[in-house]
């Protein structure tokens with residue numbers, strides 16, 4: 470069995486391990502360390518013991534025939550019967566991976582009364598949809614989903630399983646991975662099939678975004694990953710694409726599991742125009758110079774029908790809200806147009822803008838890293854450019870000024 474083992478012959482009861490344990494899982498009894506059920510195998514005590522009296526015993530997982538696993542699955546998360554955008558993004562990436570693997574792309578659609586959404590998953594690339602409808606799937610209580618995933622994985626053996634890194638996706642994916650004793654890479658930004666080994670290369674920022682780590686899962690299945698919304702590209706809708714909709718049964722419910730969770734109230738956040746789903750983002754960085762100049766950024770966003778984005782330092786110094794922060798520790802955005810003013814293009818910032826279709830960057834430094842990803846480069850003072858753009862847009866007829874001018878001329 471997997472667990473912490475105290476080697477009685479080596480333990481001298483010094484208690485150093487007890488002091489190290491953050492979970493209060495160790496105590497000294499009869500001059501020997503003993504472990505209780507609070508231990509979660511973090512391993513801190515191993516290093517603290519100078520007598521090498523503690524080890525973690527791992528039970529080797531039984532060898533499984535990995536060749537039995539085929540196909541790529543994506544979880545098509547829905548809320549209130551509407552499929553989330555990230556599901557279509559996963560289908561876009563899934564199509565590419567399935568083509569490389571020469572396998573089927575399957576979408577999992579779970580909910581209550583959601584069948585009418587299945588066809589759209591096929592139009593966006595799914596070769597089949599596993600559809601499960603049940604009243605217990607009406608709300609996002611993770612416990613009601615885990616057995617269903619577990620049962621389907623055991624029965625149908627997918628090779629790869631992808632989730633959107635939404636609140637719900639992040640909550641259920643680790644539990645499913647733990648059940649299946651497989652790995653899970655969270656918040657991937659790149660997914661590729663290794664051309665030689667056929668494994669899923671799961672790449673994500675690591676060590677504070679200073680490097681990109683590629684993680685593989687060679688010995689367990691399915692290979693599981695979550696992907697942040699806004700990173701992958703949605704492929705065009707093809708209504709001629711055909712696929713199969715397969716109804717699957719909800720597993721026999723263990724009453725004790727559902728009875729322990731009671732949903733008291735569900736509050737759906739009001740939809741606000743956020744940077745995550747904006748088509749146009751006017752983004753400012755430290756080069757903007759002052760809080761007063763943020764008014765120019767807001768005005769330009771207003772005139773262009775966009776929203777304001779910022780780099781992290783502007784949030785840190787209180788010139789903008791966290792909800793506007795773009796980047797690794799902010800939001801990942803995929804607007805049609807992104808204009809950056811005085812943003813250098815640090816790696817942590819670039820991690821959030823890979824999905825932007827067109828990037829125009831304004832910076833006084835011709836060597837600024839942001840220019841390496843920009844489609845249009847403007848080497849200039851960003852405040853001057855802002856004022857110039859605002860003046861030009863305000864002068865357009867629909868913004869009143871020219872109309873007033875014309876009226877004046879007519880009278």
Ligand code: FAD
Nearest residue numbers: 677754755756780781796797798799811813815832833851
């Ligand atoms: P700077 O790097 O200081 O760049 C200012 C730019 O403005 C310069 O290129 C300069 O040439 C230009 N400039 C100056 N004056 C003018 C002018 N008058 N006109 C035009 N250009 C001008 N950052 C994020 O943005 N998002 C994140 O999510 C994020 N997460 C992070 C997570 C971690 C763990 C760490 C360690 C850092 C993170 N950062 C993040 C911070 C990141 O490393 C950078 O420090 C930050 O992105 C820099 O912001 P900036 O480009 O506004 O400022």
